[in-house]
Amino acid sequence: MTIGSPATGLAMMDQKSPTPPDADFSGVLTQLYGFIASARLPDDGRLPPERELAELLGVKRTELRKGLAVLERDGQLWRHVGKGTFVGPKPPQLVDIADLAQRSNPVQVMRARIGLEPELSRLAAINATVAEIATLAELNASCRAATSWREYEAYDARFHHQIAEAAHNPILIALLETLNAVRRAVTWGRPRPSHSSPPADHHSFEDHDRIVDAIAHREPAGAADAMRRHLQNVEDRLIGRAV
Missing domain, CATH: 1.20.120.530 (GntR ligand-binding domain-like)
Incomplete structure (x- = not known):
């Protein structure tokens, strides 16, 4: 499972965000991109639970949530309530x-x-x-x-x-x-x-x-x-x- 590079992702974020991200927030995004690019994720692209992922990256859960929200907004990951967060675009078969x-x-x-x-x-x-x-x-x-x-x-x-x-x-x-x-x-x-x-x-x-x-x-x-x-x-x- 792959997504855009950290630089590309941050550039996209800057274009869409009304205000530039602070340094700490940019660091969280960089860490997220790096983790997703290098981690051995399951075939379905499921990320570790939020608490575990925050510990792996050494960041606060509040900052992690902000980073995940940016990636979700950009279509680079999606969330399924009760099942987790997954890398990639949301599958079309998940209908409402x-x-x-x-x-x-x-x-x-x-x-x-x-x-x-x-x-x-x-x-x-x-x-x-x-x-x-x-x-x-x-x-x-x-x-x-x-x-x-x-x-x-x-x-x-x-x-x-x-x-x-x-x-x-x-x-x-x-x-x-x-x-x-x-x-x-x-x-x-x-x-x-x-x-x-x-x-x-x-x-x-x-x-x-x-x-x-x-x-x-x-x-x-x-x-x-x-x-x-x-x-x-x-x-x-x-x-x-x-x-």
Whole structure:
């Protein structure tokens, strides 16, 4: 992980700061640049915790915070609350779920699922292990046996996530997890089900059966089609063909 040189960084700081930094503050920045350039940081570029870093550099934590703030402002490091400070620009995949949910609606969420999950099912039919297929079948059975909607929804979420895991593509799994976070935050405004638990003829049961069968029989196209039809059925019942 590398960032600009101390001289370049200080020049950038002087251009952006309303007043020149004092000598002590400039020294902290120089030390920070030197540490980042020479330290053996983890692959993710995570810096040591603030207290430890201040001790390593022999500076006050207040001055260290000022230096880190300058580097963050210049896009040379970023912070993730609860996880630490990292060298480099902020990764674009760290989205603001709440903001994205406010800018999304149920139709968009369902269309995103229809765009992503059939491909995960196709890959699962190719890459799933025997154990993963067995787990998928067990989750399918648990969905049918659920005695409440809350229990069904929990097993349904695990069912879909298991398919993603069986696809063995970490990027697509991360996309699904982000989409699910948005889905949970979006206001659906759908009426409560009239039954206390899914009825025996609940439409998703047969849909799930077809998905599991296609994955178990290593039918990629069939698995993708089964998932697409399932999500279209869900869309029809939850939000209708609005657009």
